Amino acid sequence: MHVAVLGAAFSAGGADPGCRQGPQMFRRHEFRRWQSRMSMPVRWAGIVREETAQPLGPPQGMAVMRRNSRRLMRRTRCLRLAGTLPLVIGGDHSCAIGTWSGIAAAQKQALGLLWIDAHLDAHTPETSASHHVHGMPLAVLLGEGDQRLTRLTGICPVIQARYCAVIGVRSFEAAEPRRLQRLGVRFYTMEEIHRRSLAVVLAEAWRRVAAAPGGFGVSLDMDVLEPLLAPGVSVPEPGGLDPRRLARLLRQQPGKQHLRGLEIVELNPQRDPRGQTRRLMPALLTSLLSRR
Numbered sequence: 001m002h003v004a005v006l007g008a009a010f011s012a013g014g015a016d017p018g019c020r021q022g023p024q025m026f027r028r029h030e031f032r033r034w035q036s037r038m039s040m041p042v043r044w045a046g047i048v049r050e051e052t053a054q055p056l057g058p059p060q061g062m063a064v065m066r067r068n069s070r071r072l073m074r075r076t077r078c079l080r081l082a083g084t085l086p087l088v089i090g091g092d093h094s095c096a097i098g099t100w101s102g103i104a105a106a107q108k109q110a111l112g113l114l115w116i117d118a119h120l121d122a123h124t125p126e127t128s129a130s131h132h133v134h135g136m137p138l139a140v141l142l143g144e145g146d147q148r149l150t151r152l153t154g155i156c157p158v159i160q161a162r163y164c165a166v167i168g169v170r171s172f173e174a175a176e177p178r179r180l181q182r183l184g185v186r187f188y189t190m191e192e193i194h195r196r197s198l199a200v201v202l203a204e205a206w207r208r209v210a211a212a213p214g215g216f217g218v219s220l221d222m223d224v225l226e227p228l229l230a231p232g233v234s235v236p237e238p239g240g241l242d243p244r245r246l247a248r249l250l251r252q253q254p255g256k257q258h259l260r261g262l263e264i265v266e267l268n269p270q271r272d273p274r275g276q277t278r279r280l281m282p283a284l285l286t287s288l289l290s291r292r
């Protein structure tokens with residue numbers, strides 16, 4: 001497996017422009033050492049930049065998001081068609097729309113997806129008070145919301161709900177769980193994780209997504225981690241996962257030969273002056289890629 005690492009310097013999907021610096025900071029401070037330690041070939045494939053960092057409300061905002069998403073979609077589609085495993089470094093989580101649309105387009109088939117996040121990211125423009133697209137990507141990938149985003153390619157939905165799970169959730173608004181329940185997406189809150197243990201819940205979620213006939217991906221939002229240990233994110237939520245424990249458990253999960261892409265997002269260097277959040281990323285990525 002040849003890994004192609006692509007930055008998505010996106011911030012217009014959120015309220016904080018800081019996270020558009022995430023890919024460059026990862027490249028400058030973490031990439032080479034991580035690359036040299038990997039047993040598989042890993043190359044830097046460049047950075048996709050957004051058209052404007054200004055968060056714009058609808059309707060212009062959606063037109064800009066569509067252009068940004070298409071730009072990223074074309075890159076992940078090409079990387080996948082070339083036989084590499086795309087690994088996208090965000091950027092705000094709106095980049096997921098382009099990442100997974102491109103991968104699904106390359107294989108002309110929908111995917112399974114494990115969404116590891118403190119938030120459900122399942123708003124549509126009708127239910128979102130802020131209209132921030134980084135609160136909508138999971139809904140878009142499941143085929144709900146603005147058609148300029150759900151119909152980026154011929155594949156809609158990009159993600160099959162029955163092969164989709166969200167894990168680590170602790171902050172959402174009522175419309176989001178309602179939507180995911182209606183669609184049949186399984187989501188695991190921190191309360192359920194405390195009750196049943198992360199090991200049990202992660203294994204269950206992983207089994208679900210890895211069974212997808214079209215293969216699967218993982219989208220890891222750094223804000224799923226405990227903010228005392230990983231403060232460098234745009235929307236921190238107290239009571240998150242321990243990064244080492246998460247990395248250890250990710251390493252153990254089976255079926256990684258069916259991985260079609262990876263994504264790690266929302267590193268905000270402006271909120272990470274000592275680099276402690278950024279330094280957690282290589283171990284998480286290594287674990288996601290390592291075969292048992």
Ligand SMILES: [Mn+2]
Nearest residue numbers: 093117121221
């Ligand atoms: Mn997110």
